[in-house]
Amino acid sequence: MQSILETRALNKRYSSTLALNNVDLTLPKGKIIGLLGPNGSGKTTLLKIVAGLLTPTSGTVLVDNQPVGEGTKALISYLPERTYLPDWMTVEDCLDYFVDFYADFDMARAREMLSRLNVPAGKRMKQLSKGTREKMQLVLVMSRRAKLYLLDEPIGGVDPATRDYILDTIIGNYDNEATILISTHLISDVEKVLDEFLFLKDGVITMHDTTDNVRETQGKSLDELFREVFRC
C-alpha cells in the first residue's frame, strides 16, 4: 500500500524536554487515522512538524515522498488547535484568500458548508464567537481536495450537535485517496469514523493498529482501550 506520510527517527527537543522520541511512522493513503494520547504526549508537535511549522531536531519526514516544503504544503490541509484567521478579515475575505492560494479549494463546497453551519458571510472574524471561528476554519480546511488532512482537535470547541455534523462532513467530504490524521481527546466521538489509530505517549508511538482489530481481538472499544493504556 502506498504511503502518504513517513517519518524516520524523528526527534523534537524543546530545551530539556524531548517532545518526540525517535518516531518511525508510515501512514497509508485513503485512511482516517486517530492520533491519540494524553496532554503533552507530542500530538500537536508531530502535526506541526508535518505541516512545516516546526523544525525537527533530527530525523526525516516525507509527505507523498517529498521532504516538507513548498510542495508538501500544497498537499496538506492543516487545521491547528488555535484560531489563526486575522480578526479584520470577513468570511468572504477568508474564502478569497484560500481560493487565491490553494488550487484544490472547492468554493461551492465551502459555501454549502458555511450555510449548513450558519456562519454569516459578511461578518468579520472578530465579530464571530470562538466556536463559529473554529467552524469557519474547519470549513476552509475541509473544502480543499487535499491529499493529507491534519486536524488538531477539530471538534474540541463545538457543541455535540455540531460535532456530529463536523464528523459527518469529514467522512462525507474527503475522497478515498486522501488520508485524515485527527488528533483529539474525544475518542468516543471520533471512534466510529476511524480506520486506524496511533497511541502517542511521552513522544513515543506505543501502538499503531486498526480500530477493527481492537474490537475483534480485544473485544473493547477504542475509548476503553485508551482509558486502560493511559490510566493515571
Next chain:
Amino acid sequence: MLKKLMKHDFRALSRTLFPLQIGILGGGLVATLLTALTIRLGEHTATAGGSALLRQLIMGVSATASVLIGIAIMASALVTLLLICYHFYRSFLGDEGYLTFTLPVSTSKLIWSKLLTGMFWTAINAVVIMVTLLIFSVFGTTSNSIANTEVLQAFRMFFTDILPQASKYVNVPLVAVEFVVITILALASQMLEIYFAIVVGGQVAKKHRILAAIGMYLLINMGVGIISSTFMSLIALGEGFANLSFNTAQDFSVVMTSVFGWFGVLFAGLSVLFFFLIRSIFKKNLNLQ
C-alpha cells in the same frame, strides 16, 4: 504567487495605513487653514491698531498649530513604520503565522511580499508628508494672497536657475537616478534590518518578543554602524579621497558621485545579507509557538 501575496498584504496594511495617510493630509489642511486664518487675523489686528497682547496671542496660536503639524507629521512616519513592522510580526510570529507558513509559497516570496508592500507604504507616507508640507508652506504662510508667492518663486528658481547652474558641474539626470536608487536600497536595507531584528527577537524570547526585537534592533544597528563605517573608511582609503583636491565643483561632484555609488553598494550588500539571514531562519529554524 508573489502578486497574490502582495495583494493580501496590501489589503491588510491599507486597512490602517490608508486612513492614517488621509488623516495626515486632512490634519495638514486643517492646520494650514488655521495658520492662514490666524496670520490674517494677526495682520488685521495690527493694521487696525489692536492690542499687542491680542496679536501675540493670535501669533502664538499660529505657531502652536505649526509645531503641532510638525509633531503629527513626524509621528505619522513613525506610526506608519510601526504598523508595517507589526504586520510583519503578526503574519510570521503571531497566530497568523499558522496561516502564512502553511501556504504553498516559497519563503523568499513571503519575505519579498512583506518587503515590497512595506516599502510601498513607506514611500506613500513620504509623498503624503511632502505634499502636506508643500500645501502648508504655500497656503499657510502668507497673509498677502491665497498662495505664498515667495515659496512658489523658490520652486520656480530651483527649476529655472539652480538646476541649469548645477548641470554645468554635474550630470543632473545621473545624480537624480543615483539618488533614487540609493534611497530605494537604503529603505530596503533598513526595513530588512528591522524585520531581521523581529525574527531574531522571536527566536531568542518566548515571552516579551516585541521587547526582545527592540533590543535586537539596537544590537544589530550597532553592528551595522561598525560595518558601514569600516566599509566606507576602506573605500575612502582605496579611492584615495584624502589626497584629492576639491578645487573645483567638478572634483567635488566626482567624489560625491563615487561616494554615493559606494553607499549604494553598501545598502545593497546589507539588504542581501538580511534577506538571506531571515530566509535561513525561516527555512532551517522555524519553531512557531
